[in-house]
Every structure is written in structure tokens, then in C-alpha cells.
Amino acid sequence: MQNLSPTLAVAGDASASPAGHPAWLRLKDAVESLRPLQSKDGSIDLSTVQRGTVDPLVETVLTSVQELAPLFPQDAAYLAAVQDDLRKWADxxxxxxxxLDSLLAFHPAEQRTDGxxxxxxxxxxxxxxxxxxxxEAVLLKVVWPDWLAELERERFDNPMFVPITFTDFTAGYDTNSAVLFPETVAVRQAPERFTWGGIFCDREAARFRAVSTSAVELLGLEIPEDATGLLKDQERAQQTFVLWDLIHDRTHSHGDLPFDPFMIKQRSPFWMYGLEELRCDLTAFKEAVKLQAEGYAQGRDVQYAILFDRMFRFPVSGDRVRNYDGMGGQLLFAYLHKHDALRWRDNRLSIDWDRVAEVTNQLCGEIETLYRDGIDRxxxxxxxxxxxxxxxxxTPHPASTWAKGAEALPLDITDGKALNKALCDAVKPDEFPLSMFYEALSKKLSGVIAATTGITGTGVQGVAA
Structure with missing residues (x-):
């Protein structure tokens, strides 16, 4: 490894917070200095960047990892592999x-210990x-309370799920990203199977609290006292999201016609992705209703979180190009509206709290029927x-080809792969545009949503912590 020292640095004080450790601060600075030198695929073009600029930065990353490694004894093999992969990258x-070698050495799901x-x-x-x-470099903590561990062990088996919170991070996570997935790592070939997936419940909870609180105020929505308490309590909201995510994540591989998470290996019209994500959320909602009846306080909180996040944040977040999560949120709102479980009158939103669970579960049933019937289609x-x-x-886009029915689609194409492509190409980028309600809400919430970029549980704009 050219110009990079193999000497082990002296370990820091293991009792100190990792986020304040001098080696972590050096590591962050080096990563940020490397960022503008890297191409989209992660490479660095040494024909335009001097090696003498790059090597010292990578050496700082390497020696900082060496110095920090004793603070994370459970990850010794992984952090050693990271150092090897850094050296090989330089070579x-x-x-x-x-x-790939360091990715295969990282096993956070094997030690799900709270904190x-x-x-x-x-x-x-x-x-x-x-x-x-x-x-990228991230410091994180595992969230694994005893009650969640018991539910996972006895009811919602999900051995790959790792709920986490941010301690500190580099700029790639000063964004809207709330996941740490092995699929995103640069490797020479994909592993045969992935064994873990991390979701940052603190970012999800903080974002939910900020956007939902603003939406409730803007829409004049009267909510139950326990829902108000959820919006004011970051820790309670985090516990809510770890349960929601636990059930949602496992649902991708359960039930009729299960899909890979996010249907990564399939190309489908975006509403198929939207229905899959909504199916998983509504399954979590249905299970949360059962858990509430059994005395789990988190069960009621999960219902509030799914309703508010799905109806208020999802439809008006991101752009309008194949926004499948946005479509799912619009569908939930429209279904509740058409079944009179919510109303929009006199510029105020009202929800029939006595009926909303029943009607939401009814939508879940319609999607489950679609999946069950799909087995034979x-x-x-x-x-x-x-x-x-x-x-x-x-309501589909007025110029939609799909809305004209099967006779307007290119079903005469006999090659299956070509047919699938043609059908996907016939989809409008915004096949299901925002309703007038959501057009107005988007304008009012856009600033709040933008302000949640990079948010963590240590500070939620506009919400009492």
C-alpha cells in the first residue's frame, strides 16, 4: 500500500463518548476532504488529482479506525477488514x-443489544x-428494548432487522436517508444473501413529529390526547417506529405473493411498489390494533404514526416522478375519505376516530385480496x-394511456421482456397526480419537510422535545 503507514495508532480513552473522540473528529474531516475527490462510483481519478493529496487522507481514515477500534470490541474483525479494504483500495x-470483505465481516444483527x-x-x-x-462514516447505537426483543422472538420473527439511532455521521447522512443497508455498499459482487438491515428510528421519529405536528395545526385536526402525547415525546416516538419497522420489514417476505423488499430484482409499474409498501404498513397497522387490544401501549401509537406519516408526509415528500410512497399515502387518504372515516370541510380535517381503524383494515383486506388473486394471474x-x-x-392523469384500458396498452407484443418494458414505458411519470387537497397541503408543508433534512432525535424543529 503506497505511502500508507501500517503502524497501529495508540487507542483512545474507551470511557469517552465516541462522537467526541479526537480520532473520530479526524476521521470525519478526512472523509469530507475525500468526498469532492471521488467520482460517482467512488473511484478517484489520479490523472486529475495528485496521489500526494489522496494518500494522507486515506491514511488518516485508516489510522483513525485503528485508534477507535478498541471502543467497539464486538466489531474487531469488521474494523480490521475495513483497514485491509482501505489498503487494497489504495493499492x-x-x-x-x-x-466486500469488510461487508461480509459486519454482523450487527448477531448482537442486538440495547445501547x-x-x-x-x-x-x-x-x-x-x-x-x-x-x-461515509457513521457512529450509531442499537435500539433493542426487552419488550421488542420478546415480540420479535415470539411473534414477529425478523432476525435481520436492526433498529438504530445516530450518534454522529458524515455528510452522506446529513440528508433524508434513514436507513443503513448493505445493498448500498460498493462491492465487486453482491453477496449471496444479506443478513442485516438498519433503520434509524430517531430520524424517522423526529421527522414524523415535526411534519405531523405542523399538519395537525394547519388542518385544524382534533386528535386524541394520547396522540398529542406521542407527538411531544421523542423517545416514545422512537419506540413506536421500531415496532412499526419490525413488522413492516418482515411483511415483505410474508403473506400471499411475497416480494423482495422494495422489489429490487423486478421492474414493475411504480404503483406495484406503492401497493407493496402500503401492504406492509397496513399489515403493521392491523397487527398494532391487535397489540393494543392485548395491552401494548405501543400498538395505539403505531396506528397514529402510520396514519399521520402516510397521510401527511408521504404524499408531499420528494418529486412527482414515480413517487410510489406518495401514491400509497394518497390512496390511504382517499380510501378513508370515500368511506367517510375522514372529512375535509370548511378548511378543516376531521377523523372519525371510532371508525378509522376498521376502515384502514378494510383497505388492507382489499390489497391482500389483490395479492391472493394475483397468484393465479x-x-x-x-x-x-x-x-x-x-x-x-x-384519479389518473388525464393523458394516461393506462387509464384508457387494456385496449390502449401494447399487449400485442409477444416477447415477455419487451412487453414488460413497453408497459412500464407507457406509465406517466406522475400517473396519479396530487389532488387539490394535497396540492394545497404541499405548499404549506414544504418548508417544514425541507427543514427535516439531516434531523435526528436530539432536536426536532417546532416540536417540544
């Missing part, structure tokens, strides 16, 4: 990085954040049936 002349710290260093993109595979027919379900409640 290639900083071509596209390959951190356990991890240091994570990978070249990666951050979903809903930085699309480039820059080197060819893919094209299933896509059309799903479109018909969504368009019963959401």
Missing part, C-alpha cells in the same frame, strides 16, 4: 472501491440521500388489476 490506485455502539465505514450511497458511492393481468384498484380511489 489499486483508487479505482472503484471494493469493500450497543457501532462504528461503520463504507464507500456507499445513502438511500434518499447521496446517490454517489462516497466513503399472469403478470400483465395482475398489473392491470392493481391499476384498477388504485384508480377506483385515485
Amino acid at each position: 489499486t490506485g483508487y479505482r472503484e472501491p471494493d469493500f 450497543l455502539d457501532h462504528l461503520v465505514v463504507f464507500p456507499m450511497y445513502t438511500q434518499n440521500g447521496n446517490p454517489n458511492r462516497n466513503l 399472469p403478470k400483465t393481468a395482475h398489473w392491470i388489476a392493481a391499476y384498477e384498484l388504485v384508480s377506483r380511489y385515485l
